[in-house]
Amino acid sequence: MDYPALLSKLIRLSIGLTLVVIVLGAYTRISDAGLGCPDWPGCYGQLNVPMKNDEIMRASALFPGHTIEPYKAWLEMIHRYVAGSLGLLIAAILVVSFKVPNIPKAWPSALALLVVFQAALGMWTVTLKLMPIIVVLHLFGGFALLSLLLVFYLVSRAYCQRQNNKVINDGCQSQENLSYQGLHSASSLQKMGWLSLSVLIVQIFLGGWTSSNYAALVCTSLPLCEGDWWQAFNLSGAFTIFQHPLLMNGNSYEFGVLDYGSRMTIHLVHRFGAIITAITLLFFAWQLVRFSSSRTLNRAAWSLVGLVVLQISLGIANVVMHLPVILAVGHNLVAALLLLNIVFICTQLRLSYRPKVIGQATNHIQMRMITKPSHNTEQSKLSK
Template sequence: MNLYRRLVIASLLLTLVVVVFGAYVRLADAGLGCPDWPGCYGKLTPTQAAEQIHEAYSADPYGPVSMRKAWKEMIHRYLASGLGFMIILITALAWRHRRQAGAAPVAAGLLLGVVIFQGMLGMWTVTLLLKPAIVTAHLIGGMTVLGLLAWLSMRALSVPRAEVSPGVVLLSWLAFAALAVQIALGGWVSTNYAALACTDFPTCHGSWWPEADYSNAFHIVRELGMTAEGELLSHEALTAIHWMHRVGALTAGGLLFALAWVLSRRQATQGLGIALLAAVVLQVLIGVANIIFSLPLWLAAAHNAGAALLVVVMVCISSRLGLAASPADAGQRLSGLGRVDQPQAR
């Protein structure tokens, strides 16, 4: 089991690197640095494909292919491949030690299935030329892998549960669901290059509800930068994508702040509440800074890192609270939220 625990924790850390570096690759416009998959022009390394890369770069110096972009793309693939191999080992060890405390063979098997599908999404991201739906799904898949590994880490370390009211459990469900939706919205903003559709803050184009085209903005099956009818995506559509991300941030942020406040008032969960509050504040500040400073590459990648950190913190909270209880059960005693969760007497 010691090897299993070390592998799970190492894989969690590597997944954080893969998720953030994947965002960096996309934001650096290197997602098609190698236009085939899994190699680069059929080669193992960009160096071996130098001739083809040079030809593509000479034909279009401002295009998606260059030696630097190819290396960025391939490093991401190498890291993801290494992570996939580690998760295969985790699954095998989880089933081998399935009768021991801390092992979670079913969850490990689910994780392996998600990783396989994530690999297919990575292939389709390249072969289908960065379709927004595929790229966003790839981001969601990466966050799902991260969340599952965080949960496996908590199980492997045998972290005890904290007793809380069903109202807190319900609030946790709502906050986690809102975070998931917000991450999907953030992925949609990034993959549609809508991060600077609104350049002022807190308003957008000087309005609290700017003119926007929501129907084309959230049409899923379409090419990058195009509507479903094949026309160029309007600025109003990009505005709709960006503005809904801000609305989602307000909703998710409010629920996460509320959860952090409730957790910080109990001695058993105070540390989790403080960690969640710090992660939310950091992510909000990074998001606002991206708008004010016009989306510098390192800050945009940091925003993805902040989202990943929130996922890990929320999974840790979920594990500590034991979210096996259903939201419906929790809702039966939501009115007891303020009464049950007063600070414990010292």
């Protein structure tokens, strides 16, 4: 059986399914269906949504005070079903990866552990009643899983191709194809890539924090909030990571518990972060186009430009149109695609930079072995 090909297909399928899970999670959250099922992993004490009269009566008895909304409950359960399918795919990747030699086993092991932790976060999201920090960590878990899957795909492909003495298409492992200024430029691009990734991660956190605290609709004007916003600006209140349960509305954090000033601050910081992120990513794309002669990296750079422009447009549209669900979900999806793009570029830069250094060291050693006479040769010359 061709295990490398099977592994590659499983990883690609998992990447696609992870994007679906992220979109479903965003749709569930934005539709206020995060507590559509107040328990976990079932829904009102059963594996499916209660629909029949006797099921609804039993669910009402088990969870008094909860209004059973089948549509929201189905949104939550479909999200769980698809996430569970993704977990099974990751388990299959872990098993198959141990059948493929010469690939690092740490990556699939990390993926399996992350899936388990992500399931725990999903449970805590429900049991802790949408506590904002748990919601954000759950979002981060999905994005981290997506990134790790892509890195594992690229790394495993590179290992297999090196083992078979093949060259990656587009010469991504060749430093000469990467840059016309040699190793120094490649190193600079790597550093810029890591900076861009870090800035993007911070911005994703700010977006998740805005959503989980229901601060997306606090400011409805552009470019800043309406009124004397600076008088209500409150950084300390906006970024209280562990909000006390006594602040909950009724019995949950749904619809937010922070005051106007704190939510307005979160929203504005997210906007300021968007400006910084856009400038950083566009500068990185320009550097890639300028210094890289790799067609793959150049296409990725132009894709990055397009995604940044699209994301800014979606952000503005969400404010102007008061957060329509489809645009808000699209905003989440494009954030995931931006992360995929940056992770792809950083990984390709890493894979292309290391072989050149290793190759130079290997050539240096080989030249020394050729030019340096062996001990036996010297002995034979002396005997003569």
